[in-house]
Amino acid sequence: MVSTQKKADKTYKVIGTRPVRPDGVDKVTGRAKYGADIQLPGMLFGRVLRSPHAHAIIKKIDTSKALALPGVKSVITHKDLPTAADAALNLGETTDNLKWISDKVLAAEDALFHGQALAAVAAVDKHIAEDALALIDVEYEILEPVLSVHTAMDKKTPSIHDNMKTVDMIARFQVGEISETQINNVASILDLELGDLDAGFKEADIIIEREFETGTYHQGYIESHNGTAQWNENDEVTVWLSTQGAFNARDQLAALLQVPMSKIKVIPMEIGGGFGGKIPMYMEPLAAIMSKQTGKPVKMHMQRDEVLLATGPTSATYIKVKVGAKNDGTIVAADAYLAYEAGAYPGSPVSGGGVSMFMPYAIPNVRALCLDVIVNKTKTAAYRAPGVPAAAFAIESIIDELAEKLEIDPIAIRMHNAAEEGTRRHDGVLAPSMAVKELLEEAQATEHWNAELSDPSIGRGIAIGAWGNGGMESSASASINSDGTINLNTGSVDIGGQRASLAMQLAETLGVEYDSIKPQVVDTDSIGYTAVSAGSRTTFATGIAVIEVGNKIKKQIINRVATFWEIDANALKYNDDGSVSSPDKIINFKEIAAMLPNTGGRIQASIDIQATTHVPTIACHIVDVKVDEETGKVDILRSTALQDVGKAIHPAYVEGQTQGGILQGIGMALYEEYYYDDKGILKNASLLDYRMPTSYDVPFTEIILVEKPNPGHPFGVKGVGEVPIVPPLAAVANAIYDAVGVRPNILPVNPRRLSVLLKEKNNK
Amino acid sequence: MQDVSYYRPSSIKEAIKILSEHGPTAKVLAGGTDVIVQARERTKKITAFVDIKKIPDVMGLGIEGHRGLTIGAATPMYQIYNHSGVQEEYPAIIDSANIIGGKAIQGRASLGGNLCNGSPAADTIPTLIVLEGTANIIGPNGERKIAIEDFCTGPGKTLLQHDEILISLHFKRPAPFSGSRFIRFIPRNEMDIAVVNVASQIQMDGNKIESSRVAIGACAPTPLLLKEISNFIQGKELSQDLLENAAELFNNLITPIEDMRGSPEHRVDLAKTLFKRTMNDAVIRSNGEKVQ
Known part of the structure; x- marks a missing residue:
């Protein structure tokens, strides 16, 4: 693997180095504790009964036979959940309605997707629990499932949710007032417009309009969802689980269980991947209720088929885009219509797609009409740059076609239309500092882009994409030990090496060694509110909290040394190496730490921040593919990713994020998708037939990190985790066009789909 | 798990006695890469496993000169x-054994297990068919032999x-x-x-096709031996045109289904392509040369 870093000017001692991660040894030796490792005395095991139908009225659930099975201690249905209010709940990256969250945990009146939870069982072992599921009698009235956005919006199709009205999304990810436009089974609508579209298209010399579709893709985290709950007699609840946000989990549980937040302690275990999918609650409320009923801890752990069936993949999409350009390549107008499947309950990331797809470009006349559409499929969840990969596939395919038709180099046309600082966007925002041009210049200069293609069956594609990144709340605290070591606690679940990246930022701030800091993710009783580890926010936002903690500690140290030396604090300087000096004296960090206990006690500091200075980032993907025209199979031969990271705190972990994002993007382009039959039954709920790419399918990506610092972070961090997944879908599609002259408009373009396109081409 | x-x-x-006493829900266990999964996922009712790996007769392999x-x-x-x-x-x-599952599976999975599992898409059965394999079976009434092409009777069903x-x-x-x-054609590479x-087998006489056997999987309820193809090319001079013409016979020989792994049209196209590729490679091997 080749990796290059285009460095920002400023030099640091710790930032930018590649130390071993604090959790590394435990993870590679198998000692790290995940949710599945929880074993408590008297613990029961829970399982969930799931709907075999995609759309059905639940007429009756009879649990008596299951309850009578020896070893079964509790069987619950929706009736056992506290009554849920019809009210909005903020989940960090998304909002949701409590009644819907409750119905998703255990269905109330109807089953709205194949795999929806209907009842839960707790028993002395998991095999008995499984036996008990077969003894629960459910009577259904089966209804016709609604399986596409087109069917859903058809006036003749019945509404999946009886009283649902189309609402306006007043801002990204928020739900607003009832909309003037009412569309069948559309939960919400967002209409963003800038300039004058008609006038824009009139100026155009060429107009291209195309339709695109993408499939339902699962995040594919290795660790399946799990949670263990202990409900004590004093109504205090402890939950051990795999989550991206312990406080988010706690607050959802408090609302669902109707228990005060302070009475719930959520202990986040190590997490084996999430990518946005480990934000919603699935089994933890059930485990808690069954623990309350039995007085024993209850552990639940999904099987892989349950993860695919009933957790939250990303939306399948339908996108229509029309772009008008002048002969010199200037894009004068762009009009996008995006209809995303939310699944059975509202909340697709369609607005993310509609906002981000045009972010890399300065287009004077733009519209994005975004529809959040209900269908009888599992409720979608956030997935790495939610909503954007599909939308970028659409716009980047059209820009590739424009470049070809206008005979302009694909990098040049993007450069010509690149957004700059101050470009007005269609969501009203003035674009902050972005590195579109810098990234494209780097792409132009890569050896890969300039290498000869060795064979006519090989093609090369390029695409770019943007993601806005997140800010949100973070809390951190640190205390200095008398030997000079430091304990650093945060509430940010470590989903991508953040213990390392946070400890590094504190080490840099305090001028101490990285190894002297022990970072830890602590439970909800032990730290202030911290939002989910999502939105590429943790190293950025919790990083700001950690730096602030460091600054507070520095101030306290200065004051302490001033007292110790009996000298005015203003005469002291905190040096880069952690020492403090006056004009004639110096004391190093270890000596300071040693004198603390006897000069007023040890020092600690904590802080809660709400970060708002996050900025979008840009990524670029260049890919070579080889197409077997006889079978329709595409092989990835070479892959290069470029990414503006602001500042790479730990470059190796940034590169890891990039590798993973590219891999998942290629999975969306070529391999992965949910396969439903015409009754809405998911037929490939296994990793065998869901087909994520393996190491045999995707080579290592060459990575070029470009650093254009974010002025809103002391070290320039922008957020790195999500954006690399955005460009590969279009890059692969564009490479296929380059190889065989057909433009895939439906992804994944698996051999079966590509063979149809190739036949059409050959029959022309 | 049950x-x-x-x-x-x-x-x-002893093994036959246990199987007889237990009835049809007792299953022979070899590598277990299919039956243990079926028991765990409850796709088959299984009450007993009879592990045969300590029986010397079913383990190991050998070539005995002209006897094969x-x-x-x-x-x-x-x-x-x-x-x-x-x-x-x-x-x-080797082509077949090398691609079953992954390395970990290959440490346990067996040809016998793959055959008895009776999957229409089994990766060894077409090979076993074209090599004119025979299954040696022992039951309460003694021994019998079955030609592999007759062994499978439907998805998951055998004689x-x-x-x-x-x-x-x-x-x-x-x-x-x-x-x-x-x-084998798969969308991924593993x-x-x-x-x-x-699977194709060919015997050449100069450039003339003396005899051949062709078998296909995942295109019918069982792997199929396609005698029509062999009859069509037998005795003829080998050429790409001949193979192209023979490949057209697949249009009427197979009626594959639509499922999550492929469409009927794509499967027929793939059958033709794989037939030509396996034939050409078999011819290379008939000359004692290696293929890619």
């Missing part, structure tokens, strides 16, 4: 593809009775100037189930 009893007999006789190759039914794939005699004389078996055990597979010595090849798989 509650299961586990038995580990050390003789065929015998492979114990429970012999794991890795032993088969590491066997120099098989590599030399039966390369299509094997519940109290019978597949002991070994036998292959005659390949004729001079013959070659065989198996190719860890996948065949969309279509094809």
Whole structure:
């Protein structure tokens, strides 16, 4: 693997180095504790009964036979959940309605997707629990499932949710007032417009309009969802689980269980991947209720088929885009219509797609009409740059076609239309500092882009994409030990090496060694509110909290040394190496730490921040593919990713994020998708037939990190985790066009789909 | 997982006795890469496993001169593809054994298990068919032999009775100037189930096709031996045109289904492509040369 870093000017001692991660040894030796490792005395095991139908009225659930099975201690249905209010709940990256969250945990009146939870069982072992599921009698009235956005919006199709009205999304990810436009089974609508579209298209010399579709893709985290709950007699609840946000989990549980937040302690275990999918609650409320009923801890752990069936993949999409350009390549107008499947309950990331797809470009006349559409499929969840990969596939395919038709180099046309600082966007925002041009210049200069293609069956594609990144709340605290070591606690679940990246930022701030800091993710009783580890926010936002903690500690140290030396604090300087000096004296960090206990006690500091200075980032993907025209199979031969990271705190972990994002993007382009039959039954709920790419399918990506610092972070961090997944879908599609002259408009373009396109081409 | 009893007999006789006593929900256990999953996922009712791996008759493999190759039914794939005699004389078996599951699966999975599982998409059965394999079976009433092409009767169904055990597979010595090849098409490059798989065996007389056998998987309820193809090309001079024309026969020979792994149209196209590719490779091997 080749990796290059285009460095920002400023030099640091710790930032930018590649130390071993604090959790590394435990993870590679198998000692790290995940949710599945929880074993408590008297613990029961829970399982969930799931709907075999995609759309059905639940007429009756009879649990008596299951309850009578020896070893079964509790069987619950929706009736056992506290009554849920019809009210909005903020989940960090998304909002949701409590009644819907409750119905998703255990269905109330109807089953709205194949795999929806209907009842839960707790028993002395998991095999008995499984036996008990077969003894629960459910009577259904089966209804016709609604399986596409087109069917859903058809006036003749019945509404999946009886009283649902189309609402306006007043801002990204928020739900607003009832909309003037009412569309069948559309939960919400967002209409963003800038300039004058008609006038824009009139100026155009060429107009291209195309339709695109993408499939339902699962995040594919290795660790399946799990949670263990202990409900004590004093109504205090402890939950051990795999989550991206312990406080988010706690607050959802408090609302669902109707228990005060302070009475719930959520202990986040190590997490084996999430990518946005480990934000919603699935089994933890059930485990808690069954623990309350039995007085024993209850552990639940999904099987892989349950993860695919009933957790939250990303939306399948339908996108229509029309772009008008002048002969010199200037894009004068762009009009996008995006209809995303939310699944059975509202909340697709369609607005993310509609906002981000045009972010890399300065287009004077733009519209994005975004529809959040209900269908009888599992409720979608956030997935790495939610909503954007599909939308970028659409716009980047059209820009590739424009470049070809206008005979302009694909990098040049993007450069010509690149957004700059101050470009007005269609969501009203003035674009902050972005590195579109810098990234494209780097792409132009890569050896890969300039290498000869060795064979006519090989093609090369390029695409770019943007993601806005997140800010949100973070809390951190640190205390200095008398030997000079430091304990650093945060509430940010470590989903991508953040213990390392946070400890590094504190080490840099305090001028101490990285190894002297022990970072830890602590439970909800032990730290202030911290939002989910999502939105590429943790190293950025919790990083700001950690730096602030460091600054507070520095101030306290200065004051302490001033007292110790009996000298005015203003005469002291905190040096880069952690020492403090006056004009004639110096004391190093270890000596300071040693004198603390006897000069007023040890020092600690904590802080809660709400970060708002996050900025979008840009990524670029260049890919070579080889197409077997006889079978329709595409092989990835070479892959290069470029990414503006602001500042790479730990470059190796940034590169890891990039590798993973590219891999998942290629999975969306070529391999992965949910396969439903015409009754809405998911037929490939296994990793065998869901087909994520393996190491045999995707080579290592060459990575070029470009650093254009974010002025809103002391070290320039922008957020790195999500954006690399955005460009590969279009890059692969564009490479296929380059190889065989057909433009895939439906992804994944698996051999079966590509063979149809190739036949059409050959029959022309 | 269901509650299961586990038995580990050390003789065929003892194993048959256990199977007879237990009835049809007792299953023979070799590598377990299919039956353990079926028990865990409750796709089959299984109350007992009869582990045959301690029975010497079903383990190991050997080539006895002109009498050919015998492979114990429970012999794991890795032993088969590491066997120099098989590599030399039966390369299509290596083609198949090499791609079953992944490395970990190949440490346990067996030819006998793959055959008895009766999957229409099984990656060894077309090969076993074109090599004219015979299944040696022992049951309460003694021994019998079944040609592999007759062994499977439907998805997951075979001629094997519940109290019978597949002991070994036998292959005659390949004729001079013959070659065989198996190719599977999967969308990924590993860890996948065949969309279509094809095995071809050919015996050449100069540039003339003396005889051939072609079998296909994942295109019918069982793997199929396609005698029509062999009849069409037999006695003719080998040419790409001949193979193209023979490939057109697939339009009427197979009626594959639509499922999550492929469409009927794509499967027919793949069948034609894999037929031509396996034939060309089999011809290369018939000259004693290696293929890619």
